[in-house]
Amino acid sequence: MxxxxxxxYKKLYSHFGPQAWWPGDSPFEVMVGAILxxxxxxxxxxxxIKNLKNNKLLSPLKLYRLHxxxxxxxxxxxxxxxIKAKRLNNFLKFYINHYRGSLKKISQKTSKVLRRQLxxxxxxxxxxxxxxxxxxxxxxxxxxxxxxxxxxxRHKLIKDNGSYxxxxxxxxxxxxxxxxxxxxxHALLVKLGKDFCLKSKPKCxxxxxx
DNA sequence: GACCAGGCACATC
DNA sequence: GATGTGCATGGT
Numbered sequence: 001m002x003x004x005x006x007x008x009y010k011k012l013y014s015h016f017g018p019q020a021w022w023p024g025d026s027p028f029e030v031m032v033g034a035i036l037x038x039x040x041x042x043x044x045x046x047x048x049i050k051n052l053k054n055n056k057l058l059s060p061l062k063l064y065r066l067h068x069x070x071x072x073x074x075x076x077x078x079x080x081x082x083i084k085a086k087r088l089n090n091f092l093k094f095y096i097n098h099y100r101g102s103l104k105k106i107s108q109k110t111s112k113v114l115r116r117q118l119x120x121x122x123x124x125x126x127x128x129x130x131x132x133x134x135x136x137x138x139x140x141x142x143x144x145x146x147x148x149x150x151x152x153x154r155h156k157l158i159k160d161n162g163s164y165x166x167x168x169x170x171x172x173x174x175x176x177x178x179x180x181x182x183x184x185x186h187a188l189l190v191k192l193g194k195d196f197c198l199k200s201k202p203k204c205x206x207x208x209x210x
Numbered sequence: 211g212a213c214c215a216g217g218c219a220c221a222t223c
Numbered sequence: 224g225a226t227g228t229g230c231a232t233g234g235t
Contacts, residue, residue: 034216035217038216039217039218040215040216040217040231040232040233041215041233041234042214042216044232044233047232047233076231078232079230079233080217080218080232081231081232083229083231084231122218122219123216123219124218125217125218126217128217128218131216143216146216146217159227161225185217189216190216193216194215194216198214205234213233213235214233214235215232215233218234219229220229222225222228223224223229
């Protein structure tokens, strides 16, 4: 399995090239984006983030102090805007109370501690937590998402009833915890998923992995 | 007009 | 522990 995982990565990397994720200008923007992109296309998330940027609100304290209804209105393009406003607020409350909204402070904690803390925030599940850990805080944690599952299921590398942890362990037990590798691998799987592995119209006959 | 998109919490069995 | 449901916009 170790060789298989490496081989898949090499094929993806040589086919698509570096993805340079996460698309965002700052770690805090990555954190916000990780919550906004829950079950939502990235194009819609970009519109929401643009609204926040245009209003110069993309900072922990400013967002936290914003009235929830106003926040919801601004992130409306990202969908589920009422619940996401609440989830963002829950995260900001945690980030400010525990770390004063400081990237330096939160980065000092280990990924194990941070993951447990993030998962205790209502609205942050395993994928969102891991996205924040990997792409905002530079912790070598593998992110599992719908694309990862779909691709690996079609290639019969996982079972369809596998838990998040089981799929994540497949990667983390067989690959060295390398920041660059985990960063690119997940991004490449998303790229592959978007281009070749749609839900309804699989185009696996031209899949680069074949 | 249907389908889909870089999830999660909650209710129910 | 498994399964079903609500949350919502915008692109194809």
